[in-house]
Amino acid sequence: xxxxxxxxxxxxxxxxxxxxxxxxxxxxxxxxxxxxxxxxxxxxxxxxxxxxxxxxxxxxxxxxxxxxxxxxxxxxxxxxxxxxxxxxxxxxxxxxxxxxxxxxxxxxxxxxxxxxxxxxxx
Amino acid sequence: xxxxxxxxxxxxxxxxxxxxxxxxxxxxxxxxxxxxxxxxxxxxxxxxxxxxxxxxxxxxxxxxxxxxxxxxxxxxxxxxxxxxxxxxxxxxxxxxxxxxxxxxxxxxxx
Numbered sequence: 001x002x003x004x005x006x007x008x009x010x011x012x013x014x015x016x017x018x019x020x021x022x023x024x025x026x027x028x029x030x031x032x033x034x035x036x037x038x039x040x041x042x043x044x045x046x047x048x049x050x051x052x053x054x055x056x057x058x059x060x061x062x063x064x065x066x067x068x069x070x071x072x073x074x075x076x077x078x079x080x081x082x083x084x085x086x087x088x089x090x091x092x093x094x095x096x097x098x099x100x101x102x103x104x105x106x107x108x109x110x111x112x113x114x115x116x117x118x119x120x121x122x
Numbered sequence: 123x124x125x126x127x128x129x130x131x132x133x134x135x136x137x138x139x140x141x142x143x144x145x146x147x148x149x150x151x152x153x154x155x156x157x158x159x160x161x162x163x164x165x166x167x168x169x170x171x172x173x174x175x176x177x178x179x180x181x182x183x184x185x186x187x188x189x190x191x192x193x194x195x196x197x198x199x200x201x202x203x204x205x206x207x208x209x210x211x212x213x214x215x216x217x218x219x220x221x222x223x224x225x226x227x228x229x230x231x232x
Contacts, residue, residue, distance in 0.1 A: 035221070037168075045160070045168065045211050047221040059219040100158070100173040105219055108158025108173030110180075115167050 002026040004096050004113035011119045017084040020116045022096030029077035030054045033099040035109055036070065036081045038092040046092075050105050051079055059105070086120045093117050124148050126214050128224035134202045134231055142227050143194040144212030150193035155214040157195030159188055162209045162226075171210075172197060199229075207231040 007021040022034070036048040049060035051070040058070045064083070072079045083090060093115040101107035125147040134140035144157055151157060153175045160168040170179040172188035175195065187198050195214070199206055212224045 037223075044226045045162075045213070045223040047213065047223055050219065061220060095167055097168075100170075100177075100179075105221075106174075106215060107156050107177075108170070108213060108215075109160075110170050110173060112167045112170070 002098065002111045004098065004111055006094075006096060006113040006116045009117040009119070011121065012086050013122055014087055014120055016086050016120075017082060018086060018090075018118050019080055019082040020094050020096075020118070021078050021080050022113050023076065023078045024098070025077065027098075030074060031102045033103075033105045034072075034079050035097045035099060035105075037095045037097055037109075039095070039115075040089070040092040043092075048081070048094075050099070053079065083118075086118075088120050090118065091120045124216065124222075126212065126222050126224040128210075128212060128227045130225070131228045131230070134199070134206075134229065136202055136204065136231055138202050139198065139200045140202060140229065141191070142197045142199075142210055142212075142229070143191065144196070144214065144224050145194040146214070151190065151195045151214065153190060155195070155216070157188065157190075158213050159186075159195075159197045160211045160213070161206075162211065168211065202231050204231050 003025045005023045030053045035050045067084045069082045096113040097109035098111040100110040127145045158173040159171045162168045176188040211226045
């Protein structure tokens with residue numbers, strides 16, 4: 001069965017960076033685009049971007065351009081999300097999610113990771 | 123910038139039917155927006171209910187259905203149960219590879 005396992009909670013100071021991982025299992029890792037979504041405390045979901053596991057190609061929401069980097073390691077079926085220049089506004093739960101259709105970014109998301117809490121505090 | 127709109131809150135009686143909608147601040151939602159729906163309870167990851175307008179995710183009961191109603195995407199829940207009380211989010215494909223979530227609907231079953 002499809003499973004997305006994320007890394008553990010992180011605490012960072014303002015101005016620092018954080019890198020969160022998401023390990024996929026139970027399906028052909030390279031077949032599906034992967035997304036990152038975040039949720040600030042008490043707020044709604046916010047789409048951040050996607051990565052193509054085969055090529056490493058990416059697309060980021062304009063809001064995060066310049067400080068968001070998504071990468072992958074196909075040898076261990078894992079994707080990464082790195083966010084730099086952290087502020088308190090980046091305090092949120094970060095989720096990885098698999099695209100529902102193989103080979104493209106259409107269709108929506110089907111499977112989700114359990115979430116990784118990132119806290120930014122001085 | 124186009125905003126994805128959802129009702130902030132809705133209530134339904136146990137056993138009743140409710141339709142939540144997902145629209146655009148400008149324009150109409152169609153299947154080419156690939157509307158998808160997610161259920162979330164506090165402290166949990168979202169659960170996928172519907173993707174690509176009306177495809178039910180694995181294990182989701184047929185009480186949940188997706189459609190296009192007029193100029194909006196819709197999620198209909200029939201035979202509402204107490205554990206349907208959750209937050210519901212839609213997401214739309216906005217072109218150029220970008221997705222945007224709605225603000226969510228808090229559904230109360232009472």
